[in-house]
Amino acid sequence: MSDKLGITPACFTKLVQDLRIHTTLTDSRFIQLEQKVGFLLQALRHSDGVRKVGHRFQHSTSTIAMYIHEVVEAIMTSKLYGIYVHQPTPDEPTSGIITRNPKLQPYFGHCIGALDGTHNVFAVCSFDLLFLHLHAGSEGSAHDQKVLAWAIEKGFQIPGPVKYYLGDAGYTMSENIMVPYRGVRYHLREWIAGARSSSRETLPSTKQELFNLRHAQLRNVVERIFGVVQRKFSILTGSAPEYNYKMQAMIPLLCAFLHNHVHINDPFNRSTGKARAARMTMEAKRARLEIIYKRTEEALQNPAVAVDEEVDDPPEDQPEGLSMEATRNEISDRMWIDYLKYKDGPRRRQQVPDHLDELLLAFDHEGLLLR
Template structure:
């Protein structure tokens, strides 16, 4: 103990006792005070203590067990199948992707590369998440000055792939339409903030007027999950929003990945938030959690049977095109056509007078389900 913590066992015991008496420090639900103090002393004694912990987790098989893309045959998320306004149109959608900026400590001469359009130094972190609020893939360490589309290209070079021949992710207008990424119509009202502003100013601006507006609204409501997961993780780990840490580029890039791993780990294994008493995975059905745990158990078993082999993401080769030869743009147009026809039928129904109020409630629920975003 003296070598690791710089303190004798007897002195360590007394320190813990004094901390219990003279401070508000106590045991938490899963970690005893002795462990907390031990972690602190080890990090203080060894300047590379944090680096060792980060590298140990990020280079282990544990990360790949909890942060990985869905299998090609994984069923559609219950978030879509249980919603009649989404299920008929987004059955092959497996999640959403976006970039977020995390503070970065740059070396002399690198300021220009890492300075983003908002004026501060950052790394542009590319992230993909499921509709159950779980991270599926991350690519960190890109320059803050890089455009989201550039970062996506780098992520693909590093091995990011879409699993399955007809699966796709939702992206915002910062990305280019591709065979596996569906973006909204450009030049058409899109962001939920725009819809809510219209709803509060005039009920006539609450409802979509064209098929492109309707598609963009449904797209934004579904894609909003990636903005929500950024907000959740940023509130949980202040290192993602505070001053940039004094670490090497390698460790700085690993920190967002580690936070994503910890988020997934807690989200799956500790579903009740001890501070609020509410379920963390309120939108993750029991069936979805069981399916996710089955995958995790299988990957753990594979890791134990093959200790020398890393657990890689199991994805197919990039598909050449969408099913039935449709391009993603044609797929989007076909979806928006069907969506608009169904919407017009709904407008002509007996609930027309209540439609505006229902629509506003739906917008507010989608926009602020987990509280204000911190992006």
């Protein structure tokens, strides 16, 4: 079932149970709710049209289309969606991804997630790989800042004081959005290219570079979550010509809901299922980065795939972003002081400069997940 529908039997049972409790969906005279959900998952998982799904389940195309729309409408209009996809509260605890990492906890303790957009979808996610907010339907060519303003109009709420999100250089520095230093090495392909060298020159050479690397490490969760969902649901990278505009706009939101549902109720699916070594040798680290580098080179040769988009005309930071700029400078100062102490410490000097650790932190254990 995991391969055919994208979720395990246990998670499928939990999903159907939740639908029975929190929505108006029930068994029909000849079609059980489990089958209706199966119709939808088959279409999402394999980007199958209603004719192909009908052939798979031996039902007419009209029956398949009717029940797919029924399940989608029920999920998107019920409280169940908000149970699994919801924005953080002001007292939301800091993610363990940060608190358990000594390279992040002292500096990003108030950061609650990252935001970005791909095509015409605006997404906000936590560092635990959960969607917090999603909107679809904006103009695909719109600037990131315009898409953010559009999302706020549609209900996206910026967190209260102190808490903030990470955004790339396409966003304006504001009270609740921290962006990297502009004009300083940041994009993943720049760090990947530097990783091919073994000299100390590939280490961050300024506090701005170090901050940008750590910022990229955290914000990369957006690329990872997009990659995970796109691999699970092929319809996101295919086409849905049989569905009207309203349905097409709901599909990304629906996939986000299903992703969160699986992520919360089926922890095994949070990883590839492969054991991860506690420590990696220098050779293993270089080999992994070499794979990542090759993937990036392939993506750069394919204009249809973006690795990390350049910003032609970055927005100017607004007056309300001055306090966040001061916070960023304070973080980068402390980060740089601590980094120099560690890098130049007696134990560190006795070791081969393991600058690859800093770079590998910027990627998921599966490697760079390209959009």
